[in-house]
Amino acid sequence: MTKAHIWLRAETKPHEQRTALSPQGAKTLVDAGFKVSVECSSQNIFDQALYRQVNAEIVEQGSWINAPKDAIVLGLKELPEDDFPLIHQHIYFAHAYKEQAGWQDLLSRFKRGGGELYDLEYLVDEQQRRVAAFGYWAGFAGAALSVLAWANQQQGMTPPLADIHSYQDKEQLLTVLKQAISQVDTQPQLLVIGAKGRSGSGAVDLAKALSLDVLEWDLAETKKGGPFVEITQADIFVNCVLVNQDLPPFITKELLKQPERKLSVIVDVSCDPYGSYNPLPIYQQCTTFKTPCLRLDESNILDLIAIDHLPSLLPKESSEDYGEQLVKHLLTLDDKSQGVWPAALALFKRKINEI
Template identity: 65%
Template structure:
């Protein structure tokens, strides 16, 4: 039987320190009889020494293009832009199946090279629930940035956030936030919508770790339909709701035009400003670590909104370890792709490429 070969591609997206395969997960694969190759990386939160101690093979950054034909190329984020045909099996978040920009060109590269895409976003169980997700850490990071922005806003810092860098650990992040809050004469009241979901539970955990008054809403609290006047009485709103249908908006620009508004910071963890399902139709573009905030309302009572679509990158170590632990269980079944999550992922790829 041919040894299954997994090849970890170095991430090329700027500031992306996360990885789909941690040193601990690599060790599990090796112990199960897999061959594992790790590309050197200038960005990864984990050092090559951490991988080498488990006995993996090391390859140069970007050398996956010349990997053996049977190697399965694993990563998190998009491939570097290019035009050559793709001949390997690839596992990563391709962002192609919802007809995003460049989706046809990418899938054509797979058909030209007879490669396959097993998209991480569509690895689902029998209930169509994703088998691995970064949701908890997205919520945790989104709430953390919201608190950080709120403290700065109280100090009249404009913009309240800029040029954010990742943190080596959640302990360091929490200490910085605690120290900042200790200098403020009050603490914010936080509303988390979607509190029972993956990202919502992370947002709640962050708020409670800082001993903040935390209001948790989920389906029960939102079933009456928005807009919700109660949101105006909060200092921070963290939206973590996954929506796949049109709903009345949670807030509107007209609702925000209220002299008694306390709401000062919104963190939209769900971050879907481009679709029709956006429950916060007060903005129309995502933000970045370099420019995290959109000014919704200026003046004496400002309102700023954070909408970063890769929030778990704020805590690359914890988020990678959590995601890797979820994913490795399924990577261990790659030696038989007729089982588990792989047949459904391959069927989806074939259907999408057939429709080109």
């Protein structure tokens, strides 16, 4: 049987350096007999020469539009805005199944072109758990930014973070953090909720890499129900729990007003201010790399970080990790009647029938 042709398209979302397929992932596919085409990209954290070295075909940026019809177009973030019919099979985070802005326009393009969408968010195992996720690096990056914000607060910087950028690798980031902490006489204590999950383990590992005191909370510590006054007594609170049921909030505006509050930085890694079950009902919108911090209290300083693409801070490690998880399933693309593919396709078909 002829192996599938996988076409890695260049990301076009501003500042997005991550990729769904690292050079190592491309090598795995090529060695297994797949044809791999990789678009030139000025944003990809990996140089195209690394893909060429593993015998991937290098093609022009944006040329997926004219790729052979049987090519499977792989990406990470949304397609460039346009209106032409989509004829290919696509694998990427489309953000089109929860009636997000433009969802009908996008799905109608697939419907008109006869193409198919295998949304990365919905590639799940039998337990409905995503088979590939960026969670670990979201937690690691979120905790890193919280420590940097805390250290800068101690130095009187306002805002404590501004116009942040991605780092070449985690060692560069850790060097920056160690330097920032060394300028302060004390060290922060972190409290991580969801410490045993993907994101939480990343946050805990960041704290341990810096030899910082970290309180690791999970189900046992939160089963009594919030709000939790203990959060206010840590220097930094890292939320790594995405709540999908009606529970008491972890923290409230009233609790944060207590004069004895020690807490000065909150990072909401889960970042769900628009959801019905947000456990941190203290803010209404996400922050950004350009404006990372939202000042919640000026008199007793308190800043909040709620960035919805935290793994972009470390595009190399997050891409390598994600790609390693995903490539196991890309290797099964020759038979999409098995594995993660049938359910993803069935969901797509249900959704296009809703428009």
